[in-house]
């Protein structure tokens with residue numbers, strides 16, 4: 001994403017409503033289809049209104065403009081009329097009014113459904129102190145947001161009614177008005193849009209980042225319209241922002257948790273243990289170990305290390321251990337490894353042999369063989385040329401073995417290319433946790449590395465992701481703590497919070 005070049009954080013997110021936050025886009029499409037098909041059936045040689053027509057000519061535009069643009073695409077013209085035209089008039093306004101009456105009827109019958117991923121992202125960004133706006137060209141925007149319970153979830157709402165009152169012509173002016181209402185410059189705001197017209201407006205308005213949401217499989221169109229980043233899942237969208245420190249927000253965490261039972265998940269290197277020059281030297285402090293021992297709730301450590309190695313370094317009984325980035329899980333009578341990972345061991349063997357032969361003797365390179373993966377460390381390598389050589393060789397190894405390559409902190413890793421990672425391991429563990437009561441557990445996940453982002457992403461509303469590192473980050477976490485020392489403080493606070501629910 002283009003965010004890497006920025007050194008200042010984004011301050012606001014402006015969400016399009018229909019199709020991004022609410023599922024009303026389908027209702028709009030149905031309403032448009034009903035009225036256009038009726039009209040087209042009375043014209044000669046016209047095919048019915050399609051989803052392609054909807055996406056190309058109508059989606060994301062003010063109602064009457066949508067009518068005009070679609071009719072124009074079919075070489076049809078109607079008198080414009082006036083907004084007060086009755087719904088049975090064959091004018092641009094009449095057709096638009098007919099569509100609205102049809103839409104409201106559908107809304108009444110079917111209600112408003114929201115996209116959970118976008119609502120969860122909105123909540124996360126709000127917790128992180130981002131300014132938020134929802135925009136829509138729909139004159140029914142406020143009504144829809146009230147029904148969806150989202151009216152109070154953001155700072156500014158600009159819908160078609162507000163746009164008409166303020167004489168805002170089109171999406172770009174609506175976006176600018178939202179940025180103005182949030183008191184941020186467009187360059188410091190992120191636009192989240194599913195319509196090509198909206199993406200184009202975001203680009204034209206020079207907003208800092210334009211995210212295209214491809215729920216309709218329209219990636220190509222969104223890319224051509226100029227989206228910086230395309231996603232089908234808003235929850236996975238990351239950009240540079242300033243995370244609050246979890247230690248300053250323990251009361252917010254406690255309010256979020258409510259009466260749910262606690263479960264604590266942690267990464268090892270860089271989280272429980274300080275990063276060291278050599279992997280073999282990383283150690284958990286005695287304080288951190290005894291903090292883990294004090295928890296009565298479930299605790300799991302999920303690491304890129306081999307599980308046995310991890311277990312012997314952490315050395316706490318009664319907790320869950322997931323090694324090899326979650327490929328190998330065990331604890332409290334449970335055991336889980338993936339058959340696909342077992343089948344890939346021969347390729348890891350092959351990769352290891354290649355690594356030892358081609359970079360094993362290079363000064364500073366450390367090769368760490370794990371059961372399901374191989375790490376080639378270059379933290380101690382002094383020469384940039386050698387680092388480059390390591391990169392090239394690992395890329396070669398990836399091509400020849402079919403294993404997946406992952407970047408870590410001064411390490412390149414190869415692992416089985418299957419749909420499994422720390423996030424999947426986290427969800428697997430959540431499912432087997434021995435939690436009492438009917439409420440789902442409140443999960444706290446603490447991690448510092450790229451692979452922990454899969455876990456942050458898998459959390460959704462289960463609880464906070466806490467990133468270990470600088471506040472200024474692209475992490476998908478909700479909060480940060482600075483370093484393993486602050487992780488220890490966090491563990492103490494969580495242990496206190498765990499005590500009353502024993």
Ligand SMILES: O=P(O)(O)OC[C@H]1O[C@H](O[C@H]2O[C@H](CO)[C@@H](O)[C@H](O)[C@H]2O)[C@H](O)[C@@H](O)[C@@H]1O
Pocket residue numbers: 267268269270274275276277278279280282302303304305306368375377379408409410411413449451
């Ligand atoms: O998931 P984690 O527990 O964070 O493990 C990720 C990798 O951590 C280790 O490497 C990292 O820590 C080393 C010790 O501090 C450091 O020397 C190295 O540069 C880091 O990349 C571990 O050796 C790997 O196997 C893990 O995958």
